[in-house]
Amino acid sequence: MVISEEKIWELLKEVRDPELPALDIIEMGIAREIKIESGKVTVVITPTYSGCPAMFMIETEIRDVLSKNGITCDVKTTYTPAWTTDWLTEEAREKLRQYGIAPPGKDIEEIFNKNTKCPFCGSDDTKLVSNFGSTACKSIHYCNSCVQPFEHFKCI
Amino acid sequence: MAEFDVKTRELLFNYILGIADDRLILGHRLSEWCGHAPIIEEDIAMANIALDCIGEADAFYKLAATFDTEGRSADDLAFLRDSTEFRNVQLSEQPNTDFAWTIARQFFTDAFYVPFFEELAKSSYEELAAPGAKALKEVKYHLRHSREWILRLGDGTEESNSRLQDAVDNLWMYTREFFEFSDSVKLLYELDIVPDNSALLEKWKETVLPVLKDALITIPEDPPYFATGGRNGLHTEHLGHLLAEMQVLPRTYPDAKW
Numbered sequence: 373m374v375i376s377e378e379k380i381w382e383l384l385k386e387v388r389d390p391e392l393p394a395l396d397i398i399e400m401g402i403a404r405e406i407k408i409e410s411g412k413v414t415v416v417i418t419p420t421y422s423g424c425p426a427m428f429m430i431e432t433e434i435r436d437v438l439s440k441n442g443i444t445c446d447v448k449t450t451y452t453p454a455w456t457t458d459w460l461t462e463e464a465r466e467k468l469r470q471y472g473i474a475p476p477g478k479d480i481e482e483i484f485n486k487n488t489k490c491p492f493c494g495s496d497d498t499k500l501v502s503n504f505g506s507t508a509c510k511s512i513h514y515c516n517s518c519v520q521p522f523e524h525f526k527c528i
Numbered sequence: 529m530a531e532f533d534v535k536t537r538e539l540l541f542n543y544i545l546g547i548a549d550d551r552l553i554l555g556h557r558l559s560e561w562c563g564h565a566p567i568i569e570e571d572i573a574m575a576n577i578a579l580d581c582i583g584e585a586d587a588f589y590k591l592a593a594t595f596d597t598e599g600r601s602a603d604d605l606a607f608l609r610d611s612t613e614f615r616n617v618q619l620s621e622q623p624n625t626d627f628a629w630t631i632a633r634q635f636f637t638d639a640f641y642v643p644f645f646e647e648l649a650k651s652s653y654e655e656l657a658a659p660g661a662k663a664l665k666e667v668k669y670h671l672r673h674s675r676e677w678i679l680r681l682g683d684g685t686e687e688s689n690s691r692l693q694d695a696v697d698n699l700w701m702y703t704r705e706f707f708e709f710s711d712s713v714k715l716l717y718e719l720d721i722v723p724d725n726s727a728l729l730e731k732w733k734e735t736v737l738p739v740l741k742d743a744l745i746t747i748p749e750d751p752p753y754f755a756t757g758g759r760n761g762l763h764t765e766h767l768g769h770l771l772a773e774m775q776v777l778p779r780t781y782p783d784a785k786w
């Protein structure tokens with residue numbers, strides 16, 4: 373069987389970050405590159421956060437999904453270029469919002485000095501509850517307008 | 529992969545270990561709060577910051593391992609070295625004591641690591657610049673968190689103020705090791721691989737002093753001497769105890785797998 377890069381990209385859409393199941397690892401920008409050299413497949417991934425505990429699981433799932441399709445692969449981790457929330461497309465951001473997570477802003481300083489928009493009602497009348505939420509990539513906020521807590525994907 | 533001569537490889541090994549050890553030891557200390565922090569949000573914050581630190585350590589250990597003449601892995605470096613081989617600054621190993629000490633230790637560390645990683649990210653050695661750039665994004669959040677708590681505790685109640693003052697007074701002597709610029713670091717600096725640490729002290733003061741002042745904390749007089757030696761394996765009694773707890777499992781069951 374000839375293994376094509378397109379086919380592998382297609383299969384990788386099945387792999388999701390367990391902490392952010394709204395997006396697949398391509399939309400997340402975690403899957404960076406696929407190398408095929410004399411039939412040997414290497415998938416290059418990059419962590420969202422250095423200590424992201426989901427990376428191990430994502431690696432395992434990439435191997436599983438590909439092996440189910442008769443492809444064995446190596447998974448390599450790279451830190452260059454460092455993952456950034458800038459890679460999330462408008463479409464991915466909208467998916468996050470619909471999932472109930474306020475998408476990341478464009479600039480960390482702006483985030484530090486501005487209220488985060490509520491993903492449920494769109495209000496700016498919100499406050500930061502904690503810089504650290506259920507996972508390292510999210511902070512916790514509270515919306516004064518619709519009176520509910522929500523998470524924000526931090527800008528990094 | 530950049531090519532370095534034997535001498536540079538040895539210098540790089542030790543230098544990168546210093547960063548990795550700083551992050552791992554601090555991360556382990558923070559993890560000791562898990563389940564014990566004063567409020568749930570802080571329990572989560574401590575665990576998340578610990579996770580960032582340990583993840584950063586992992587990236588730097590993996591890089592250090594590529595220069596190790598003994599062929600050790602990242603895990604071997606973390607779990608199978610003794611305290612005299614650890615190169616972290618003594619500040620990172622200081623015990624949690626109470627929440628104020630933990631926050632003061634964190635704030636002093638973050639105020640160094642933000643400008644340090646900013647500089648490291650510019651290294652001509654890309655493999656070193658990359659984890660630096662990655663970590664920079666994380667420590668900015670750590671600094672934001674620790675700065676807020678310095679203000680909250682210092683300008684809080686009489687009790688919180690006195691505890692923070694006590695922490696600042698006691699930890700002040702451990703705040704200069706970050707800025708040591710030894711001859712071996714200088715050699716790497718001249719190769720454009722690492723920043724000049726000593727130049728970061730002014731930036732550190734610009735971050736730390738105004739916040740302490742706003743927090744109504746009296747800035748301590750400089751002590752007769754500042755703690756030193758961590759980068760050469762000289763540590764306070766606290767590191768041995770920390771390592772005993774952190775390393776017991778992989779040392780008892782060398783083949784243990786997750």
Ligand SMILES: [Zn+2]
Nearest residue numbers: 490493515518
């Ligand atoms: Zn709302």
